[in-house]
Amino acid sequence: MAKTAKTAKSLGFYLVIGLLLVGLAGFGATSFSGGTTTAASVGSREITVQDYANALNARLRQLQQITGNPVTMEQARALGVDQQVLSTLVIEATLDDEAADLGLSVGDAEVRDRVIGSPEFAGLDGSFDRETYRRLLQNIGLSEGQYEDQIRRESARTILQAAVLGGVPRPTTYASTLAEWVGQRRSAAWVRVTEDDLIAAPAAPEEGELAAWYDENPDAFTIPETRRISYAWLTPEMLADRVEVTQEELRNLYDQRSAEYVQPERRLVERLVMPDADAAEAARAALDAGETTFETLVTDRGLDLADTDLGDVAEGDLGAAGEPVFAAAPGDVVGPVETSVGPAFYRVNAVLAAQETPFEEVEDDLRAELATDRARRAIEQEVERLNDLVAGGASIEDLAANSELEAGQIDWTEETSDGIAAYDEFRQAAASAEQGGFPELVRLEDGGVFALRLDEVVPPEQPPLEDVRDEALAAFEAARIRAAVIARAEALAEDIRESGTFAVPGREGRVDFGLTRRQFREDRAEGYVDTVFDLSPGEVRVMPTDEGALIVRLEGIRPADTESETVQAEMETVADRTSQSISQDIYQVVVDELQSDVPVRVNDSAIQSVLTQFQ
Template sequence: MAKRKSSNIALYIILGLLIVGLMGFGGASFSSRTSRVGMAGDKPITVADYTAALQEQLQSLSAQFGTNISMAQAQQLGLDQAVLGQVVTQRVLDNEAATLGISAPDDRVAEEVRAVPAFQNLSGSFDREAYRDVLARNNLDEEAFEESLRDDMSRTLLQAAVYGGIAPPQTYGTRVADWLLERRTATWATVPADSVSIPAPGEEELRSYYDAHPDRYSWPERRRLAVAWLTPAMISDEVEVDEAALRELYDQRIDQFVLPERRLVERLVFPNEEAATAARARIDEGSTTFEEEVSARGLGLSDVDLGDVGQEQLGAAGEPVFAANTGDVVGPVETSLGPALFRLNAVLGAQETTFEEAMPDLRDELAISRAARVIDQERERLSDLVAGGATIADLAANSAMEEEEILWFPGSTEGIAAYESFRTAAASASEGDYPEIRELEDGGLFALDLVEVLEPELRPFDEMAAQVATDWTQAQRADALAQIAGEKAGQILAGASFAEAGLAAETTAGLTRRDFLAEAPEGFVDTLFAMPEGGVEPLASDSGVVILRLDRIERPEGSGEAYEAEVASVTERMQASLAQDVSTIFNNTVQMRTEVTIDQAAIASLNSSVQ
């Protein structure tokens, strides 16, 4: 039954992607599924294959960034090539399945088609007229759709045969769970940095320190560059943006500007209904807390935090969670991951940004986008100028590009050096190279000419005196603190208490390798788990030196609900990782022996047709 449900879900996704994919592209010449953009063996790579995958990734990326990602931006990120690679891999596997004689039978394909709600009448029965109508309205035909579905089902069978039975050794889960669930109890105290007084240094001491550390006070190799550059932001004020376009963009982003009520929620999933109900009962009677139940399952609060979510995102839990008060625990509620308890941490009221309020930002965004297109239209003319021998000064004189001379070195990120593409070009430039028009990440253009290379050079002492004084003082304080900490750590290791060593200590119990203490220095937990029981270690921090003693090592009992859940989770993650590795090797091997041809002109035309 579960297998059938999963298959139906996959079918709905396939249908949705095909429909959404074609809706996002203009041009009737690309609406038919028989239109090809390439071949993988004997399998055509169709327009629908590419456009559906591209639209899915564009929508996903837009949701991730919280703003609509244009096709130009997507191409700068390499999204079109990634999608093409994904589609090619799928069709290569389809071809391999066909070569091996793996094919979903007609009755299974028909069964899946009849199960799609969009193809059913009001009584829930398959309606052939509805089936034809839905496909026709989306420029699809029955044969092509069913063949696409058959390919997807056959590919799934092939993939299941390749890595479906892969599993890590039985002992893997227990070994890793034992390691993860080990706990440490430690006592620690800080020797504060301000407990050491460092006298002011004399000039002789500073000059001696300066001479001993020339690398700290030297310029790296620097490059003097003549640069001409133009970015959308430089000309955005000159671009006209009418209110109608702004309103259209506002309407497209209405979900961004009109936000319904949301909730800050945590979700703790259990392996079964009985465990979830028992945990809820313990919380209600006060014998435990939600935090303790989270910890008992080997998790931290960050692992169960859902952030701010809308009611629909919570599914069946949406209504009871939104009816709860702050601090309430709701559930158990059945979720896609299993029965779960939810805790409401805060209520976020509905928010609305009016068009007038959003207009300045929308105007800037639209102006930048249009300015990028204006610059792109200038690219060919500027390239022709450079090909004709134009210098950096000539480019600035004959276009809107701005000319400047900069002294660039690795690590500088001011001005045009904020762009990675510029830094890469600056680092690789050679004297005598001809300028060329290059692209910046925001759609801008630049050209550069290497004027001279300045070798590494020690900066004058007078210029660096303040920094030398700071560095010398820090070094002296670190040495003094290390000496004090070493002495006190020795006393404690010899049996003295922290109080006898003159330290105000605190004890932290039950730490796991996953835990993080905000008040502890970096590396605290790693150091703790590398120590032997009873060991004492000094650990440098920004505020001084921490003296750390490992009091007790607690190993998991090897049984219990939380332990078994950890073993299962570790095993599942490793199984998924192994399956992914085998899948990648198999896919690459099959692709190497399959002839693939791509019509780049058709791909370019499709990319330009994105609405």
């Protein structure tokens, strides 16, 4: 039981370590050019080149098992794996240094139990095999003494970690309070009020009301800043119709794409890589005996099914596994099959029939593709001459008159997205253009080009009412009706408050029972659920909606059932997350303090030497 508790705390610690890696990546270490055997040092503790190489190699193997594919050092460095491994070793060395200062250690008996109990060192009979032990350590460049010293240091770190993290109590009161708050349920009565519920239509507006309302609501009618722009442009699509493509060329392109248009049978397949042949054979026996399933094997490897998904594959994609996989039926588990990443099982999920797309179905698409590609190259060949014209002072009109470019004009705003304004490059150039500036030739993402000239900037303005009278009058009438509906709803809500009866003439009220804070009922009104949980029992409130208004009354509150599995699970989740967060904060303080007291140095040349050997 003690060992189980210690293991759990150790696992929790490493979760915390994982969260700290990014923050510790720039821990302020300085560099030195020491001997080739030392990769870094933390206080009196050295991290050897072999330590770093072993840790890096172990992480690469772990990534390979997870992805099912070899991971190159270039890929690993792009993910920051090299720095993460170094940061982990620095943290461990920092803890080792502190543990040594505190005199923390474990006895020979525990080290012996750890060694003998490691399945990696077991022989064919399943018991500890010293020759296997010696050989495996030799393979990773460690002596027995060095490895056993690592065990001592790891155990001491675990003791230190447990001392730091083990004293954090579970925040049960906080978790219970929050779970009860989340688990509370409420019932609310509601009824819609629309224009049909008005006793009478709003009175006709008096003289000057429309003008006053128009002046009070300028944002609804203000025209944004408009840039009047002249431009000349040419795209491959504009030029494609003038490009000739022969039937022979189309046939050749179709033949080149035969693998795309003529596809053999394929399979939807999942692959699970096992750690070694013994584990694979044991898994096969368990599958055959009905003692396990493919899903269970995946879970036991610490993976999700998504990690094993190969998608749809052809027989040739699977190498030695291709023939047995394609001979299997959907649902079958094939294997173990020896692969480049180790023994693996394959599960067939579906059979995809062979498909053939005839030439006639794709002829038009191929023609457009070839023509557009040639048009793109033709434009590229013109770019130098067009740049010379622009450099020589050619205007937009000159460019259109002396090239294939077509001239145009546009009143552009930030909301314009038609025609040439659909291109990001044009919108950026239009937004930054200045009056009096010289045109520049700009490339478009599809291989086209354009140049523009800013002719005028029209500032934002609210047009005269007479220019938009019909639009303004319609909006004004809608606003008056909406205000009248809300006023009618407020009057009806007051009647409900006074009478205590939830009733609206000509309307049937409805009740939502058992609402929770996490539900969405935006079909009622925006913020409906939040409003329900803001009300007191019996309180009535009017909520404006797009169609009019909603009258809502809180009918009752049902406390959370603290004995239910759902609320209990919520409490556990909140307690775990909060406890972990508190532990992380405490541990961060400890790590920061230790890091500030211990000098950390990194031998960049040694680190680079290790990385180079992995290329």
